[in-house]
Amino acid sequence: MNFSEVLKEATERVDGAVAAMILASDGIPVEEYVVERLLDFSVLSAEASALMKDIETASQDLQLGQAREFLLIADVCGIIMRRITRDYYLALIVKPDGNYGKARFVLRTTVPQIEKEF
Numbered sequence: 001m002n003f004s005e006v007l008k009e010a011t012e013r014v015d016g017a018v019a020a021m022i023l024a025s026d027g028i029p030v031e032e033y034v035v036e037r038l039l040d041f042s043v044l045s046a047e048a049s050a051l052m053k054d055i056e057t058a059s060q061d062l063q064l065g066q067a068r069e070f071l072l073i074a075d076v077c078g079i080i081m082r083r084i085t086r087d088y089y090l091a092l093i094v095k096p097d098g099n100y101g102k103a104r105f106v107l108r109t110t111v112p113q114i115e116k117e118f
Contacts, residue, residue, distance in 0.1 A: 006114055007033035010090075013106050016098020018077070021045075022114075025052055025087045038077045038093060048081060052089065069107070071100070082107040085118045 007020035011033055021032035021041060027049030032041055051070070059067040069082045078094045080103050090111055092103050 003031040003114065003117075004033055006110060007031060010092060010106050010110050011035060014092065014094060014099055014103045016095040017092055017103060018095060019093040021091050021093075022084070023048060023089055023091060025049060025089065030088065038095070044079070044091075044093075048079075048089070048091065052081070069104070071104070073100070078103075080104060080107055082111050084111050084115050088118050090114070 003022060007022070011017045011020045018036040018038055019032065019034040019041075021044075022030040023045045024030060027046045029041055029045045034041075051072075055067045055070050059065065067083070069080070071081075072079045073096070075096065077096065078098065078100060079091055080094065080100065081089045081091045084090055090107055092107055094100060094103050
């Protein structure tokens with residue numbers, strides 16, 4: 001499977017989406033597709049790694065089970081991340097006025113297509 005094509009398709013399906021990436025939970029980016037670079041992806045990968053660990057800890061402490069998705073909306077963009085496996089996530093970067101509902105749907109339907117590759 002060509003991850004680059006999957007990321008391109010996911011980005012193109014969402015109004016306002018400007019990039020998609022697969023990243024490891026240790027902060028290492030695996031693959032990315034970028035239409036418009038709104039932020040530094042190496043910094044995103046490192047920060048997302050820390051966020052994922054904190055969110056997973058909070059989810060476990062609250063006895064909610066495994067965290068599957070999180071969303072951060074800021075002035076510059078929104079970042080939606082969905083777990084592929086324990087060690088990998090799929091992220092979609094969306095402009096502030098983008099379609100976040102569609103972005104969540106696209107991630108939810110894209111992850112099953114690629115999770116067998118991990």
